[in-house]
Amino acid sequence: MRISVDVNGEAYTRDVSPRLLLVHFLRDELGLTGTHWGCDTSNCGVCAVWLDGTPVKSCTVLAVMADGCRVRTVEGLADGDKLDPVQQGFIQCHGLQCGFCTPGMMLTARALLDSNPDPSEAEIREALSGQICRCTGYENIVKSVRWAAEHERETQEVAT
């Protein structure tokens, strides 16, 4: 099947098998390996990407379901060389160790901050509860998201 997908602002048209998972489309067809694969059952969330602005687990989305949609992956978080505040927050607050869950965590965090610019710790924990991290015990991920929330305004000011 022929699909056209906008990934991080670039249009891609490919012939794909109807059963191809979105995660494999991104990784193997487009070479965007920042999106990881972890469990096949939508439990771990390392494959989270945005589909038309909403975080989804790309291991349980077919590539053909993304036809005509906008997909955002970790490779599309930064604005050129300028990191998103969420990416900066993860670095500042040691929000990652092995880095495997990090892309999915950051994309969910970005979506949270877009809808709720000043989330409480409980709101952050709830937003990330569909994603597993085996390294950090979540503490520093929560802090990273808070850091991003607090620095969002300041970063935007610098950017303009």
Add this chain to the structure above:
Amino acid sequence: MTTTATTPMGFGRMHRKEDARFTRGKGNYVDDVQLPGMLHGAVLRSPHAHARVVSINTDAAQAHPKVKAVITGAVLQTLKLAWMPTLSYDTQAVLATDKVRFQGQEVAFVIAEDLYSAKDALELIEVEYEPLPAVIDARKALDPGTPVIRDDKEGKTDNHIFDWESGDKAKTEAIFASADVVVSEDVLYPRVHPAPLETCGAIADFDKVNGKLTLWCNTQAPHAHRTVYALVAGLPEHKIRVISPDIGGGFGNKVPVYPGYVCAIVGSIVTGKPVKWMEDRSENLMSTGFARDYHMKAEIAATREGKMRAVRVSVLADHGAFNGTAQPTRYPAGFFHVFSGSYDLEAAHCAVKGVYTNKAPGGVAYACSFRVTEAAYVIERMVDVLAYELKMDPAELRMKNLLRPEQFPYASPTGWEYDSGDYPRTLTLALEMAGYERLRAEQAAQRQNHTPGGVLTGVGISFFTEAVGAGPRKHMDILGLGMADGAELRVHPTGKAVLRISVQSQGQGHETTFAQIVAEELGISPDDIEVVHGDTDQTPFGLGTYGSRSTPVSGAATAVVARKVRDRAKLVASAMLEVSPDDLKWEKGRWFVTGDPEKGKTIQEIALAAHGALELPEGVEGHLDATAVYNPPNLTFPFGAYICVADVDTGTGEVKVRRFIAVDDCGVRINPMIVEGQIHGGLADGIGMALMELIAFDEDGNCLGGSFMDYLLPTSMECPSWELGETVTPSPHHPIGAKGVGESATVGSPAAVVNAVLDALKPYGIRHADMPLTPSNVWRAIQGNPIRTDLAIS
């Protein structure tokens, strides 16, 4: 990005060098590697726990248009590769020939143009099995008449693997015979799985022309694996290159050599193309290295006043179908004999019996230093059992029995020499941070007002002593390979450095921490130091990262090699300054003349001169490069005091961890930010194991923990905000006084959580219940009907 302004010249908080790539999605994990012409492998696995393989028909699979090869045990047999050695001198089937011995065992390997086709072709393979009775309950594995699992081993008539003991049995028995009080309990540490989010995988690329095998593999021990492949496959070791790229968590799961790796290698040799094999999640949980599965009968002998006198533990160790446990050769039960813990005892004794069952092989450390988790759990659980019987406060009982600072170095009753410690100080700090007295007062009030179905709060304490940094070569090896590690340091003419180390990060931040060690020793900024690891062609030999050994062993090698460079720099500086080396003094980053501090040369100036035309004295080599191999004189013994505050809903059995206080003493901290991160992760592991994680089996040997829908891991909702404290007691024998920390929290925390839950349930007269304390298990315990959590057999 790290900037010079935030980069300490040595130890201290510093953002990680690794994070630039990981936050941009530019990590390079094994599944990210794409090679030209690469094929994809998939493993057909046994649906039975125990069955004879009658026939395997691969015709239809071979005929699949995208399949390039199908490999079975019969094919491997012709190459003498149907069996491979485990890390414990046992053998393990690569692909089954005679029987399958656990559900999920590898039976055939399909290589196809793409993964989807490889998996399709698995469906086309017809295997005829003749099911056999399965041995699932380890406690019955040695009963007469039980089927013999390992009938592949000549003369094997039972399921016994080993018996091992430690300590003074007679002395321990004498104390038990004369003790005022003896408490006894059957304590299970159930089977769990490290479950890194990145599953295990490899890409084998055999170059027929040059006879060189390159294996990308997410192994925690690339050098050890290279040697194993040389021994198994008969390939010359210098023609094997193992590249371990970024690893998405290991926690011990990625220590062993797995059949899939061997299949990928054979597949590449057979097809002449690179072959990638990545397991899926179920394969990871059902077939690769599990952890624990220790059935422990534990006893403490004490005085009526609560002075602990002796401890003994009898262990039945379930090792699954192949003894694939990863422990130093002399220690089939790892370092379990550190089970006397942090206490001043007259005697201790343990006896461990290992048995085969029809379950997946393993027995790896799950973020635990060789069975130290089981040891710390059993002693800390038993101290609470003793407190329960003596009606003593568990903090007071611990304080009464902790080793005192003046007893270090302490010769333990099972032969360890604990290097250093101030245990009372650490426990006192944890109690203060927790507000222990206030918690107990609140608890007393709550209990008075409790009605069944209401919430009860428990306070659980754990004081652990770890044994890490394996280890001294004369005592410790794996498959004959001594546990020393090498380091190489090159300082380039402009004073920038490259450090090459044998250990392999799975998220621990080695590229940062090890650069900081060199920075501390040489005064070169960590930003100017590149750390190379994870490539056997590029790094010196060493046994890899597990058991919290990287900083104790490889960190020491790094400090030693940096000091060698410093010593060489001194000779060059003396030539530059035209003074005797004896007149030079070191300050971080610079040699200067003792009587004239203004007169000196920086390490960067010295590096340039060492590579330049400066005439060097007789016997002084140019350049500043050096190598070192570090053979640890002893293990290091980190310790800590943990306090968990948990709320138990007695109506539903649900446990909520409200607070967790962790005071760790891991000696000198190189990068406190990274150390704290390691502790956070381990504490989450502890909550997972205590409350959620379990690989159980039904009576037919079906694995009931084979996906993340069944094998539950803690999320952000189950974890509280951790409260950390620290004390620092340097290791006296480690070059920088560091002890290692990666696994401390995983070792120490499960007991604190379980003790908290049982402390909460004290009004119900419950002394012990086994992990995981899921709502249903807690609820059953409250009803007076506790269950065995390891078996789904009612």
